[in-house]
Amino acid sequence: MPAPHSITAEKLARLIGQPTAPRIVDMRTDAEFARDPRLIPGARRRRFAEPAHWAPEFGGQAVVVASGDGGDIADGVAAWLRQERVPAERLEGGVAGWAAAGLPLVPEAKLPRRDSNGRTVWVTRQRPKVDRIACPWLIRRFVDPAAVFLFVPPAEVAAVAARFDATPFDVEGDGIAWSHRGDRCTFDVMVEELGLTGFPALEQLAVIVRGADTGHPEIVPEAAGLLAVSLGLSRMFADDIEQLDAGMLVYDALYRWCRDATDEVHNWSSHQPRGARPAGDGR
Structure with missing residues (x-):
């Protein structure tokens, strides 16, 4: 104890x-x-x-x-x-x-330099869908709870990164550490590079994110659902930060499902009071 x-x-x-x-x-x-x-x-x-x-x-x-x-x-x-x-x-x-x-x-050497308030600062393209919501969720939940995320037009990512000492992610370009590698999405790369593979639920979640983000929802059934929810959120919110706030809850739920509920099924009889019979059951 x-x-x-x-x-x-x-x-x-x-x-x-x-x-x-x-x-x-x-x-x-x-x-x-x-x-x-x-x-x-x-x-x-x-x-x-x-x-x-x-x-x-x-x-x-x-x-x-x-x-x-x-x-x-x-x-x-x-x-x-x-x-x-x-x-x-x-x-x-x-x-x-x-x-x-x-x-x-988490290796300290992999983390960006912190600002005067002790926060890591990240920048990516505006109007996020999958990876650009999944990665901020990962960072805030497993790396830096106070992390700051800047969503800007694609052409401005490099300039904003330089001006505000922000770390680009999920963008193309030479020297970008946090982006797709082969068939793996940025979320995959972050889980591995940040030493988080010791959380099995994160590895399972990474497969779902990869399927939704790379156009391969057939990888696991949940990927198609995540893609649908992500596209729906992108149409619900014009403000990227509001979309991120809403998306955090989606990934919180997915992580808990990966960790605790993958074997649970949902059906009518499983929610009946003890001793009750499903409707139509004549026994």
């Missing part, structure tokens, strides 16, 4: 990817981080000596504090956050324990 105000790596892994997941702060020292420069998905590094400076930004949202080994630094920072009325727990075993459990870690 976990100690008070602590959470196991396995339980945290179940929470990551959900819209209600706690924010994760990485309390490792520079020396510790240099030995393993990877982050728990969604984590952001903070200085353990300055919790009073950054605690207010959480606004009561739950936080998990991860030190190198889960020791006293994490307990101290979590206690400080709690006295600031921020629900906080420490991660048992810290980042080392997470890694020892074989859970996914």
